[in-house]
Amino acid sequence: MKDIHIQAIRVHAYGGSDQLKLEEIPAPVPGPGEVLIDIVASGVNPVDWKIREGMMQRPLPYIPGVEASGVVVALGEGVTDKKVGQAVYGAVDGSYTACAVAPSAQLFPKPFHLSFEEAAACGGAKTAWGALFDVGKLTKGQRVFIHAGAGGVGHFAVQLAFHAGAYVIATASGENLEFVKSLGASEVIDYKTTPFETETDQVDVLLDTVGGDTLDRSYQLVKPGGILVCLVQPPSPEKATAAGIRAEWGGTKTLHAMQEVAKLLDKDLIRPSIRKVFAPLSKAAAAQDYSQLGGPGRGKVVLKIEE
Numbered sequence: 001m002k003d004i005h006i007q008a009i010r011v012h013a014y015g016g017s018d019q020l021k022l023e024e025i026p027a028p029v030p031g032p033g034e035v036l037i038d039i040v041a042s043g044v045n046p047v048d049w050k051i052r053e054g055m056m057q058r059p060l061p062y063i064p065g066v067e068a069s070g071v072v073v074a075l076g077e078g079v080t081d082k083k084v085g086q087a088v089y090g091a092v093d094g095s096y097t098a099c100a101v102a103p104s105a106q107l108f109p110k111p112f113h114l115s116f117e118e119a120a121a122c123g124g125a126k127t128a129w130g131a132l133f134d135v136g137k138l139t140k141g142q143r144v145f146i147h148a149g150a151g152g153v154g155h156f157a158v159q160l161a162f163h164a165g166a167y168v169i170a171t172a173s174g175e176n177l178e179f180v181k182s183l184g185a186s187e188v189i190d191y192k193t194t195p196f197e198t199e200t201d202q203v204d205v206l207l208d209t210v211g212g213d214t215l216d217r218s219y220q221l222v223k224p225g226g227i228l229v230c231l232v233q234p235p236s237p238e239k240a241t242a243a244g245i246r247a248e249w250g251g252t253k254t255l256h257a258m259q260e261v262a263k264l265l266d267k268d269l270i271r272p273s274i275r276k277v278f279a280p281l282s283k284a285a286a287a288q289d290y291s292q293l294g295g296p297g298r299g300k301v302v303l304k305i306e307e
């Protein structure tokens with residue numbers, strides 16, 4: 001593979017989306033426990049532009065992207081759970097590329113009923129699962145409040161909580177109100193027109209994917225003894241203590257979380273929703289700008305490697 005070159009997006013300096021450069025690089029070679037994948041589609045997540053802006057650091061140059069779907073084209077030493085030609089999806093570090101290597105354990109067989117674009121967009125489910133169940137310890141019958149129920153993480157969180165038998169309350173706006181209801185929320189509050197904190201009773205678990213003023217107004221919504229999980233910034237320990245609740249920053253992203261999510265995806269009990277697909281790979285900057293600056297739609301942004 002060493003003489004074969006592939007297209008990839010690389011970042012050589014932190015900054016705006018103009019730092020995403022389309023380049024030719026040598027094709028990677030899978031190491032022990034890894035597989036080489038022809039990438040069909042990559043998920044585009046807020047973390048991608050946050051890293052590009054330098055809010056989180058990676059050794060430069062780096063290839064952006066944290067998740068993908070594609071077809072296995074070569075197996076590294078010791079890989080017995082995948083086959084060449086198999087369609088897979090999962091965590092791929094550096095997924096804005098035609099070809100990438102990833103640990104085989106982090107990749108799952110793509111369900112037939114999901115397109116490659118949909119399968120590339122399931123990482124938010126792993127985040128949601130970790131936040132709700134690993135950290136939040138959400139159980140059947142509990143009340144859970146999910147901010148941004150139409151978002152890349154939120155639309156999975158609503159489905160996962162509903163499937164677990166929780167009573168789901170979520171926020172959304174405009175046309176997304178009905179969409180979030182269709183995912184399993186019993187109450188959907190329009191955060192643009194209604195003060196969410198006085199619109200419903202207190203909950204056992206609150207998942208915040210918005211932060212800022214939304215986080216500040218959320219402590220009071222959690223029952224004493226309950227838990228608030230924020231994915232965007234560290235919650236205030238003082239405000240949590242004053243409210244008599246536990247507050248945690250970030251979910252977990254364990255392999256176990258992804259295994260649980262994969263089972264639900266296989267059975268079609270949860271489903272990714274695609275906000276917009278950008279193609280081909282050279283549209284990476286437009287895809288990140290869309291993720292960062294917003295646009296109409298719901299669910300996840302996807303970058304398809306070829307038109």
Ligand SMILES: NC(=O)c1ccc[n+]([C@@H]2O[C@H](COP(=O)([O-])OP(=O)(O)OC[C@H]3O[C@@H](n4cnc5c(N)ncnc54)[C@H](OP(=O)(O)O)[C@@H]3O)[C@@H](O)[C@H]2O)c1
Binds near residue numbers: 046152
């Ligand atoms: N720490 C971690 O492990 C981790 C992992 C994944 C993500 N994150 C973070 O979590 C955040 C969300 O990620 P995402 O992929 O879900 O983002 P996203 O898909 O870009 O979120 C867009 C959604 O946010 C909603 N929204 C915007 N302002 C809102 C508000 N004030 N109240 C309620 N909803 C609002 C919009 O709802 P409407 O369209 O209905 O108005 C839209 O559907 C990002 O900051 C990301 O970096 C953290």
